[in-house]
Amino acid sequence: MKIIVDMMGGDNAPLAVLEGAAQAVKEYGVQLIGVGNEALVRKTAAEHNIPLDGIELVNCTETIEMCDEPARAIRQKKDSSIVVGLNMLKEGKGDAFVSAGSTGALHVGASLIVRTLRGVKRPALATMVPAKQQAYLLLDCGANVECRPEMLAAFAVMGSCYVNKVEGRKNPSVALTNNGAEESKGTPVLRDAHQLLKTTPGIRFVGNIEPRDVPNGEVDVVVCDGFTGNVILKLTEGVAKMLLGMLKQMFLANLGGKLAYLLLKGGVTDLKHQMDSEEYGGAPFLGAKQPVIKAHGSSKAKGIKNAIRQAKICVENDLCGTMQSALDELAAAQKTEE
Amino acid sequence: MKIIVDMMGGDNAPLAVLEGAAQAVKEYGVQLIGVGNEALVRKTAAEHNIPLDGIELVNCTETIEMCDEPARAIRQKKDSSIVVGLNMLKEGKGDAFVSAGSTGALHVGASLIVRTLRGVKRPALATMVPAKQQAYLLLDCGANVECRPEMLAAFAVMGSCYVNKVEGRKNPSVALTNNGAEESKGTPVLRDAHQLLKTTPGIRFVGNIEPRDVPNGEVDVVVCDGFTGNVILKLTEGVAKMLLGMLKQMFLANLGGKLAYLLLKGGVTDLKHQMDSEEYGGAPFLGAKQPVIKAHGSSKAKGIKNAIRQAKICVENDLCGTMQSALDELAAAQKTEE
Numbered sequence: 001m002k003i004i005v006d007m008m009g010g011d012n013a014p015l016a017v018l019e020g021a022a023q024a025v026k027e028y029g030v031q032l033i034g035v036g037n038e039a040l041v042r043k044t045a046a047e048h049n050i051p052l053d054g055i056e057l058v059n060c061t062e063t064i065e066m067c068d069e070p071a072r073a074i075r076q077k078k079d080s081s082i083v084v085g086l087n088m089l090k091e092g093k094g095d096a097f098v099s100a101g102s103t104g105a106l107h108v109g110a111s112l113i114v115r116t117l118r119g120v121k122r123p124a125l126a127t128m129v130p131a132k133q134q135a136y137l138l139l140d141c142g143a144n145v146e147c148r149p150e151m152l153a154a155f156a157v158m159g160s161c162y163v164n165k166v167e168g169r170k171n172p173s174v175a176l177t178n179n180g181a182e183e184s185k186g187t188p189v190l191r192d193a194h195q196l197l198k199t200t201p202g203i204r205f206v207g208n209i210e211p212r213d214v215p216n217g218e219v220d221v222v223v224c225d226g227f228t229g230n231v232i233l234k235l236t237e238g239v240a241k242m243l244l245g246m247l248k249q250m251f252l253a254n255l256g257g258k259l260a261y262l263l264l265k266g267g268v269t270d271l272k273h274q275m276d277s278e279e280y281g282g283a284p285f286l287g288a289k290q291p292v293i294k295a296h297g298s299s300k301a302k303g304i305k306n307a308i309r310q311a312k313i314c315v316e317n318d319l320c321g322t323m324q325s326a327l328d329e330l331a332a333a334q335k336t337e338e
Numbered sequence: 339m340k341i342i343v344d345m346m347g348g349d350n351a352p353l354a355v356l357e358g359a360a361q362a363v364k365e366y367g368v369q370l371i372g373v374g375n376e377a378l379v380r381k382t383a384a385e386h387n388i389p390l391d392g393i394e395l396v397n398c399t400e401t402i403e404m405c406d407e408p409a410r411a412i413r414q415k416k417d418s419s420i421v422v423g424l425n426m427l428k429e430g431k432g433d434a435f436v437s438a439g440s441t442g443a444l445h446v447g448a449s450l451i452v453r454t455l456r457g458v459k460r461p462a463l464a465t466m467v468p469a470k471q472q473a474y475l476l477l478d479c480g481a482n483v484e485c486r487p488e489m490l491a492a493f494a495v496m497g498s499c500y501v502n503k504v505e506g507r508k509n510p511s512v513a514l515t516n517n518g519a520e521e522s523k524g525t526p527v528l529r530d531a532h533q534l535l536k537t538t539p540g541i542r543f544v545g546n547i548e549p550r551d552v553p554n555g556e557v558d559v560v561v562c563d564g565f566t567g568n569v570i571l572k573l574t575e576g577v578a579k580m581l582l583g584m585l586k587q588m589f590l591a592n593l594g595g596k597l598a599y600l601l602l603k604g605g606v607t608d609l610k611h612q613m614d615s616e617e618y619g620g621a622p623f624l625g626a627k628q629p630v631i632k633a634h635g636s637s638k639a640k641g642i643k644n645a646i647r648q649a650k651i652c653v654e655n656d657l658c659g660t661m662q663s664a665l666d667e668l669a670a671a672q673k674t675e676e
Contacts, residue, residue, distance in 0.1 A: 132583070132584075146525055186483060211569040213576065214573060215576040215580040226517075227517055231549040234548060235549040236577050239574050243609075249605075257605065263594040263598040264589075267587075267595065271584055
């Protein structure tokens, strides 16, 4: 197995990517292909004493920036790390692609270069989101702003495969984000999606989930359109950041606060750990023909390492093959119904 | 001034409503009309030694339940506290209506009985949401699941009037919830709304706001459709509840935690206070011809009292008249443009 890594993606590239890649080689024994500005990567590795064992470097001359328009960047920057890496994935030179670069460019590239599974028009971006009981898989969390009911059903099927194969959860539950528990709630799209999900084969649909219950982490897969998913993902991060910031202020306020911090240190560390999205690796584009994983743009070494581990699990468990079988079953069921 | 109060609305009616009403009479010197089952209200007041001074009671025989279909309930339950109260408001027997009852029924009732301001088809539900810097007004937070750009512009105008007149903020800022700062982001409706808001008179539009920045509380009015607003409101509550619950677990875990709690007690109380939605009273239906305020269904006395205070401020500052003038200005500007 070889995992292709975008050395130029993210706020802390190439240093954080190199560190994470080197750690992944050491801990998981994976073989990596690092795509990027080879001279810069070698210089950075030498400066920071990062071993390049197990990392084959492929040089490219361009980088897709966050400000580039995604579709144009994929078409025009042919020698960028994202385009070169995705082409290598498509050509079978590697088994998965990991990047902390532009989400939009990765989405377009996954669709146009790697192509999608039968029954999927555009891949969905999925993320494990920290929650009370346990983290849940949220999809789509930003790639497809508007979604038809059939897309939401495909998300449910692919999300179930993912948490089963990658997170090891048996018979995962799936819920549809809506502004009420009743079937009659929400927009016409959501009402239709609810009916479709009730008869979707191979998933355990538990009905609508209200936003207030999402952070309880009592379902495994939370399905929604990419606009709503973006709100859920980013607002969860924002509210957690606000409250943890307020807590920190309390600890710093006076001597009593500092003493309290020492007394609670273990618990606070656990809490931060539980709320740390880097623990869960990156966000897979579900529906691409091969695993494409988007690591957080601000990933440090740990985030990159965990995204590589996640890519390895996807490959080992043939996630894409499993999803294709499940999607074919869905298509067959829909055909029978017509 | 007389404020009409629904004695039968909410999980803790009529006791909590009575307590809140009595406190409001005492603290703010308002005159109240309490609509509900008079015998039950008098019995509850006697049992708990709650004075009925300043509260005129109007008997009615029906109650709209949370499970009732809103439009049908408003049409059929003519002698319910909501229908009787809203009719009294319309007939000028009172100046504002406060209820902790069914949001859906209040929305339908505000539209059909009280009627809407010129330029408003259906009122929006607005709520002050606790945030880091200061609470912000979120609208629509659930009444209108889908919204056209013109509706979002009207929300921006009405929301600005509200935070100015009721919260006393000068020259309030307004932002549009979107999945990116750029004008080109979001659904077609949001892109059109962005352009419309740029030229809307009488508001200070500061552009799109991303969900992650919403909890910072740096803008005064956050505009969105009712589906998105419901997600923002309820998810903010859900995440805060989850984290405060985890914090509590830490305090209860062992002796060190208990000691830490004693050291932090003041700060924790401040934090809970800041995150407590009951402090901000209820959610006004902006766009109704007269003030209709929805108190939280789980309101205790404090929530009811604050909702009555809020109704009083709306009346004192002629909020509805101010909003009508601003909406007329918006309509004139749109006409000129055509």
